[in-house]
Amino acid sequence: MAVTVSIPTILRTHTGGQKSVEAAGATLAEVIDDLETNHGGLKQRLVKEGALHRFVNVYVNDEDVRFAGGLGAAVKDGDTVTILPAVAGG
Amino acid sequence: MIRRDLVDAMVAHARRDHPDEACGVIAGPEGSDRPERFIAMDNAERSPTFYRFDSMEQLRVHREMSANDEETIVVYHSHTATEAYPSRTDISYASEPQAHYVLISTRDPEQHELRSYRILDGVVTEEPVEVVESYMFAHTGADDTPDCP
Numbered sequence: 623m624a625v626t627v628s629i630p631t632i633l634r635t636h637t638g639g640q641k642s643v644e645a646a647g648a649t650l651a652e653v654i655d656d657l658e659t660n661h662g663g664l665k666q667r668l669v670k671e672g673a674l675h676r677f678v679n680v681y682v683n684d685e686d687v688r689f690a691g692g693l694g695a696a697v698k699d700g701d702t703v704t705i706l707p708a709v710a711g712g
Numbered sequence: 713m714i715r716r717d718l719v720d721a722m723v724a725h726a727r728r729d730h731p732d733e734a735c736g737v738i739a740g741p742e743g744s745d746r747p748e749r750f751i752a753m754d755n756a757e758r759s760p761t762f763y764r765f766d767s768m769e770q771l772r773v774h775r776e777m778s779a780n781d782e783e784t785i786v787v788y789h790s791h792t793a794t795e796a797y798p799s800r801t802d803i804s805y806a807s808e809p810q811a812h813y814v815l816i817s818t819r820d821p822e823q824h825e826l827r828s829y830r831i832l833d834g835v836v837t838e839e840p841v842e843v844v845e846s847y848m849f850a851h852t853g854a855d856d857t858p859d860c861p
Contacts, residue, residue, distance in 0.1 A: 631783075632807045677805060679767045686767045706774055709735070710757075710764035711789060711802035 625653060625697055628704040636664045645703075650680065651693040653703060668705065669693070679706045713842045714738075714747050714786070721750045723824050726790035726816040729755065733763040734816075738786035739777050745810070746847060747785040755789075762801070763789050786828075788814035796825040798836050806831035812839065 628642045637643050643661065647653035658665040668678055673692060680687050681704040687695040697703065718738055726734045735755050738747035751773055756766040777783060787808060791799075796815035798806070806813060809832055817825040830837045 630807070632809065677807065679770065681767075681771055684771070686771070688767070704771065704774070706767075706770060707807035708764065708767075708805060709737075709753075709770065709787060709807075710762070710805045712762050712799040 624699060625701045625703055627653065627657060628702065630705055630707050632707055633664060633667055633705065636661045636667070647697055649693065650682065650687055650691075650695045650697055650703070653697055654693070677708050679708050680704070681706070713844055713847070715847065716843050716845055718747055718750055718786075719826065719841075719843055721752075722788050722814065722816055723826065725752045726792075726818050726824065729790070730818045731760045731792045732758050733760060733790050733792060735763040735765060735787075735789035737773070737784050738788070739773075739780075739782040740785040742781050742783045745785060747812075749782065760792050784808050784811050786812045786814050788816060790816045790818050792818050794819065796827040798829055798831060803831055803834055803836060814841075 624644050624646055626642050627645050629637050629640065634640065643657070645653045645656045647656050654665055654668055668675055668680070674680055674688065682690065682695050682697055682701055685695070722736070725736060728734065733755055734752070736750070736752040739749040739751060740746045741748070753773070754766040754769055755763045757764050794817065796817040798813060798815060802813070813829045813831050815827050815829070826841065828839050828841045830839060
């Protein structure tokens with residue numbers, strides 16, 4: 623189950639500068655765990671207390687996973703996971 | 713350095729959405745540090761004290777920019793009751809190391825305030841804003857200094 627994960631500039635220090643990397647998993651949570659084994663430090667930038675961090679948006683293909691199951695969102699072979707920093711403030 | 717029409721577009725957007733906060737980006741060629749394409753974004757919060765890019769619009773814009781070899785050069789938003797200085801929330805969310813964070817205050821109906829910052833690892837550094845009519849003819853005065861790197 624290989625998916626392509628698109629990494630934003632701010633997190634590329636964890637991927638040796640690569641814009642996108644491959645990972646495996648049947649759910650977003652599994653994909654993130656797999657990312658962590660190859661690119662240590664990524665997980666804590668994405669997940670906090672068992673949920674997606676409010677500072678990031680994560681999409682599976684065209685879906686924002688906040689509205690599609692969160693970390694439990696299903697991922698299948700050939701999908702694209704896109705990580706973007708949330709742009710927000712006061 | 714930023715073109716006058718782009719400054720005018722940010723201010724007009726901020727005035728239009730007042731008293732809610734307005735937000736958006738200006739894209740430019742990757743690595744150029746030159747803002748060129750103005751993109752007003754929806755404030756998903758529609759709030760006078762908070763803004764957040766609509767996540768689906770943000771994904772669309774991200775894809776457009778990747779396809780055009782562009783990156784975010786400016787991230788702008790307005791403060792409608794306070795000065796044009798990044799709030800604590802602004803600083804905690806800032807995550808584009810290459811971007812200029814532009815703040816526009818619309819608290820005074822006659823006179824806006826527009827200021828620009830770098831925000832890196834929680835540290836805010838204000839930078840001067842030079843408004844030009846065109847990047848092509850903007851001049852530094854020294855022949856050995858390129859106008860636009």
